[in-house]
Amino acid sequence: MQPARQIAFDVIRAVSDSDAYANLLLPVRLERARLSPADAGLATELTYGTLRMRGFYDRVIELTAGRPIGELDAPVLDALRLGTHQLLSMRVAAHAAVNESVELVRQNGSRSAAGFSNGVLRTIGRSSLQEWQDAVIAEETDADEKLALRWSHPAWIVRAFRSALAAEGRESELEELLAADNVAPRVNLVALTGLLPPETLAALGEADRFSPNGRVWAGGDPARVTRETGGAVRVQDEGSQLAALALVAARPVAAGEHWLDLCAGPGGKAALLAAEARVAGAMFTANELVPARAELVRSALAAVPGEVTVTEFDGTTVGENQPESFDRIMLDAPCTGLGALRRRPEARWRKTPGDVAELGDLQGRLFDSAVDALKPGGILAYVTCSPHLGETVGTVRGARARHPDAVEQLDARSAVADVALDEVDFGGDGLTAQLWPHRHGTDAMFISLFRKR
Numbered sequence: 001m002q003p004a005r006q007i008a009f010d011v012i013r014a015v016s017d018s019d020a021y022a023n024l025l026l027p028v029r030l031e032r033a034r035l036s037p038a039d040a041g042l043a044t045e046l047t048y049g050t051l052r053m054r055g056f057y058d059r060v061i062e063l064t065a066g067r068p069i070g071e072l073d074a075p076v077l078d079a080l081r082l083g084t085h086q087l088l089s090m091r092v093a094a095h096a097a098v099n100e101s102v103e104l105v106r107q108n109g110s111r112s113a114a115g116f117s118n119g120v121l122r123t124i125g126r127s128s129l130q131e132w133q134d135a136v137i138a139e140e141t142d143a144d145e146k147l148a149l150r151w152s153h154p155a156w157i158v159r160a161f162r163s164a165l166a167a168e169g170r171e172s173e174l175e176e177l178l179a180a181d182n183v184a185p186r187v188n189l190v191a192l193t194g195l196l197p198p199e200t201l202a203a204l205g206e207a208d209r210f211s212p213n214g215r216v217w218a219g220g221d222p223a224r225v226t227r228e229t230g231g232a233v234r235v236q237d238e239g240s241q242l243a244a245l246a247l248v249a250a251r252p253v254a255a256g257e258h259w260l261d262l263c264a265g266p267g268g269k270a271a272l273l274a275a276e277a278r279v280a281g282a283m284f285t286a287n288e289l290v291p292a293r294a295e296l297v298r299s300a301l302a303a304v305p306g307e308v309t310v311t312e313f314d315g316t317t318v319g320e321n322q323p324e325s326f327d328r329i330m331l332d333a334p335c336t337g338l339g340a341l342r343r344r345p346e347a348r349w350r351k352t353p354g355d356v357a358e359l360g361d362l363q364g365r366l367f368d369s370a371v372d373a374l375k376p377g378g379i380l381a382y383v384t385c386s387p388h389l390g391e392t393v394g395t396v397r398g399a400r401a402r403h404p405d406a407v408e409q410l411d412a413r414s415a416v417a418d419v420a421l422d423e424v425d426f427g428g429d430g431l432t433a434q435l436w437p438h439r440h441g442t443d444a445m446f447i448s449l450f451r452k453r
């Protein structure tokens with residue numbers, strides 16, 4: 001068995017069986033196996049592609065096998081998914097895709113399952129991707145269900161994306177957005193402000209499209225760049241960079257300001273904010289409820305010289321325990337992460353509409369607490385990596401209704417445009433900014449800004 005296929009199969013199995021996260025488990029397996037860069041790339045494509053396209057492949061397998069996927073043993077189904085991905089979406093020779101997948105079934109299932117899988121995969125390989133797409137959607141009448149099958153997203157997410165795009169008059173872009181979710185995101189680097197001399201920065205590669213701190217990754221191992229720069233350069237989506245920079249740019253920084261990142265784990269935005277705070281002469285505190293994630297924040301902040309406090313309390317209590325204490329608060333709220341589906345291939349199959357309601361309640365309580373913790377005149381950034389209206393403008397609308405006098409909404413769209421290098425429309429509903437994978441090449445970050453009166 002080719003090691004790349006074995007690793008992909010093992011990770012896919014762990015995702016199915018024990019709720020593993022592919023983006024955490026795969027790098028560990030690749031490191032342990034010491035694969036060549038080419039084989040590591042192959043294992044990544046096999047794993048991520050299979051997990052992303054699972055919904056579509058399951059339908060193809062059902063049509064071919066003539067029975068619901070629920071009737072198949074889990075290891076057999078995973079091997080069939082992996083084989084289907086190779087047959088329909090990769091340039092793998094059909095005999096290799098079929099033989100190696102059948103071998104996986106043989107190792108993990110019965111002899112009869114191997115024969116059955118051989119037949120199923122050979123049939124799948126006889127039609128093209130386009131033919132399968134046509135066959136799969138032919139049975140559906142509902143437009144969103146068709147899109148859900150064609151682009152391998154749960155239908156409720158398709159509907160949520162449709163509503164979010166429609167809110168800014170971009171409903172016609174729905175298919176582009178769904179397609180963008182199925183493509184590996186390009187890797188972006190952030191250079192933490194004020195830590196590296198300009199010549200080192202220039203040597204890192206081209207400037208990014210939007211973020212003044214961003215660099216286009218020139219290839220190679222990004223972890224090596226992080227090591228060699230003592231953590232001053234690291235991987236970060238441009239949307240996250242813009243969210244942190246918009247909070248800083250919302251108004252000029254006065255020396256001695258105190259900033260708080262209320263939900264900081266794993267620390268991407270906190271590192272950039274801490275570096276900005278150091279340059280501006282502000283004090284910075286990061287908070288994260290989950291201890292293991294607070295540790296990640298501490299290690300992310302190690303690159304920034306000086307004292308940064310990392311606390312581990314429940315953010316919903318900050319208003320009561322530290323009222324009127326902070327000049328700026330970043331509330332990068334716990335959310336469904338529907339804006340980052342490109343990065344977390346299995347996430348779309350794990351989230352439910354119930355998560356939106358549950359998180360919406362928490363987001364509202366964190367927002368209220370942050371408002372209480374702001375000094376008069378202080379600025380709050382409410383940010384999510386989800387474009388779901390229930391977590392974006394819905395949460396904002398609720399918060400504004402609860403604080404009609406206490407907070408004034410600022411123009412986050414202009415704040416993002418002010419920091420961005422390239423002039424494009426940053427979407428949103430007027431005062432808020434909504435970035436999109438298909439339009440901006442970023443995660444679908446939502447950014448809103450408020451000032452306490």
Ligand SMILES: C[S@@+](CC[C@H](N)C(=O)[O-])C[C@H]1O[C@@H](n2cnc3c(N)ncnc32)[C@H](O)[C@@H]1O
Nearest residue numbers: 263264265266267268269289314315332333334
């Ligand atoms: C969207 S993530 C933050 C991402 C982070 N800003 C970054 O850029 O790396 C939200 C974080 O909030 C944390 N969290 C969840 N509930 C919380 C609470 N009640 N108080 C504080 N943090 C919480 C989660 O553990 C998670 O690490």
